[in-house]
Amino acid sequence: GDSVTQKQGQVTLSEDDFLFINCTYSTTTYPTLFWYVQYPGQGPQLLLKVTTANNKGISRGFEATYDKGTTSFHLQKASVQESDSAVYFCALVYDTNAYKVIFGKGTHLHVLP
Amino acid sequence: DAGVTQTPRHEVAEKGQTIILKCEPVSGHNDLFWYRQTKIQGLELLSYFRSKSLMEDGGAFKDRFKAEMLNSSFSTLKIQPTEPKDSAVYLCASSLKGAHEQYFGPGTRLTVL
Numbered sequence: 001g002d003s004v005t006q007k008q009g010q011v012t013l014s015e016d017d018f019l020f021i022n023c024t025y026s027t028t029t030y031p032t033l034f035w036y037v038q039y040p041g042q043g044p045q046l047l048l049k050v051t052t053a054n055n056k057g058i059s060r061g062f063e064a065t066y067d068k069g070t071t072s073f074h075l076q077k078a079s080v081q082e083s084d085s086a087v088y089f090c091a092l093v094y095d096t097n098a099y100k101v102i103f104g105k106g107t108h109l110h111v112l113p
Numbered sequence: 114d115a116g117v118t119q120t121p122r123h124e125v126a127e128k129g130q131t132i133i134l135k136c137e138p139v140s141g142h143n144d145l146f147w148y149r150q151t152k153i154q155g156l157e158l159l160s161y162f163r164s165k166s167l168m169e170d171g172g173a174f175k176d177r178f179k180a181e182m183l184n185s186s187f188s189t190l191k192i193q194p195t196e197p198k199d200s201a202v203y204l205c206a207s208s209l210k211g212a213h214e215q216y217f218g219p220g221t222r223l224t225v226l
Contacts, residue, residue: 032213043117043204043217044156089156093213099144099168101215105155 002027002094006104014112019077021107023064023090026071031092033057033066033073034101038087047075047088085111115140117218119205125224131193134221137186138207146215147171147180147190150202159203162188163210195225 003026013019025031032051036044048057053068064075073090090104118137126132138145147159160180161169171178177196182188192199202222206215 034214041219043206043220044215045217046214049214096211099161099163099211099213100158101213103156 002029002031002092002102004090004092004102004104006090006107008107009105010108010110012110012112013080015081016079017111019062019075019080019084019109021075021088021090021109023073023075023104024071025073025090025092027092027094029094030068031094032096033064034089034091034093035062035064035073035075036089036091036103038089038106040086044087044089080109080111082111082113085109117205117207117216119203119218119221121221122219123222123224125226126195127226128197129194130225131191132195132223134190134192134203134205134223136188136190136205136218138188138205139216140186141209142207142216143185143210144208144212145182145188146206146208147188148204148206149174150204150220156204159190192223195223197225199223200225 005024034049035047037047038044048059050057050066056065062077087106089106120135145162149157159171162182165182179191202220204220206217208215
């Protein structure tokens with residue numbers, strides 16, 4: 001079935017480090033892909049979204065490229081700040097008529113000052 | 114604009130009690146979702162409403178979990194009877210019909226003793 005895999009449960013970095021969070025997906029369709037971010041005490045909020053293969057989503061210094069060939073949507077940021085500490089969820093909707101969002105298990109990013 | 118509102122923010126219940134969680138979606142949104150969030154399982158869909166009609170009632174959660182939309186701007190999630198394994202954060206989200214981007218509330222943290 002449709003699924004999203006985030007292998008990293010936790011990532012610890014120092015400020016100004018490069019961030020890379022791995023996300024791969026499995027579906028027989030052409031999904032829309034998302035990254036959501038959840039700060040402590042809040043619900044998840046949309047960080048970025050890409051609907052078309054080979055396109056890149058960019059938001060608040062974060063970017064992710066929809067790679068249909070490797071079925072990946074890794075999240076990157078050149079230089080993290082302490083305020084980026086949060087849980088990041090990769091997610092997909094498997095087609096435009098579907099309502100269900102398939103979420104990954106999340107990656108907890110801890111940025112040290 | 115007001116986001117998704119959830120009350121209460123915290124709830125403590127004894128095993129066997131009935132609890133009711135409340136959600137007010139973003140004004141004008143047609144779709145409403147209830148999720149359960151735990152560290153082990155991540156985000157699990159409990160219920161989905163479109164224009165107040167129940168479209169999915171979460172399969173395995175059917176027996177003790179009941180979500181209702183009393184009107185387009187108010188939804189409840191009843192858990193009856195509660196069990197310790199129900200301890201989790203319960204999130205409500207809404208979206209425009211077919212938009213896929215979901216707007217989450219801050220969640221209700223439920224502890225069942």
